[in-house]
Amino acid sequence: MKEYDGRIRLIFKDRPLAGHALARPAHEAARCAGAKGKYWEYHDLLFEAQPAFERADLLLYAGEVGLDRAEFARCLDERRFAADVEADVRQAVALGIMRTPTLLVNGRRIEGAPPLEEFRSIIEQALRERR
Amino acid sequence: MSRAPNPTRRSPRVYTIILACALVFSAADLPAQVELTVAPFMAKGPADAPVTIVDFSDYQ
Numbered sequence: 001m002k003e004y005d006g007r008i009r010l011i012f013k014d015r016p017l018a019g020h021a022l023a024r025p026a027h028e029a030a031r032c033a034g035a036k037g038k039y040w041e042y043h044d045l046l047f048e049a050q051p052a053f054e055r056a057d058l059l060l061y062a063g064e065v066g067l068d069r070a071e072f073a074r075c076l077d078e079r080r081f082a083a084d085v086e087a088d089v090r091q092a093v094a095l096g097i098m099r100t101p102t103l104l105v106n107g108r109r110i111e112g113a114p115p116l117e118e119f120r121s122i123i124e125q126a127l128r129e130r131r
Numbered sequence: 132m133s134r135a136p137n138p139t140r141r142s143p144r145v146y147t148i149i150l151a152c153a154l155v156f157s158a159a160d161l162p163a164q165v166e167l168t169v170a171p172f173m174a175k176g177p178a179d180a181p182v183t184i185v186d187f188s189d190y191q
Contacts, residue, residue: 004182005176006176006177006180007176007180007181007182008176008180008182008183008184009174009175009176009177009180009182009183009184010174010175010176010184010186011169011173011179011183011184011186012173012186012188013165013167013172013173013186013187013188014187014188015187015188015189016189016190016191017191019190020189020191022191023189023190023191026190026191028188030169030190031172031173034172034173035172037172039141039172039173040157040175041168046190047190050191051135051188051191053190054149055190070147084170087168088168088187090168091167091168092187093181094165095165100187100188100189101186101187102186102187103155103186103187103189104182104183104184104185105182105183105184106182121175123182123184125183126182127181129183130181131176131181
């Protein structure tokens, strides 16, 4: 969505679903990458690689984005970001968000990933409402 | 023997908490007013952008 550069702020929130056993470590791993300035690179890799999220996979991806694997492993094994992921989950639950993805576009809730044209239309509407 | 803490060294988690900001969403589509914490590295785009998209997703 390069065409909206400068007009959109995108915020990612962790919403690992309970039935996805490998999701939570992946979300924690992304935050470990984020703490080292590689959040979005790692985030994109996770979406490309899903559902290969075993510990060895997560460490491999860390190396692929240029992170120190030993340091990354410590962050992951110590679960440094477990509480932060849990906080996101609690906020999602408080909002009644039980499906993923769920998007809030200026507070308007959209469940599921809309087709690109529909998503563009939603953004255009949000932009018009802010003018 | 205990070592004195090094004040210049901060764990990533502390760094995140210090920089964390908060959004409050209250819209007709949402059931309640909920304060959303935002880790700065999980946000991109200008803070004053006219459109904010919050993406709740599951990697798996």
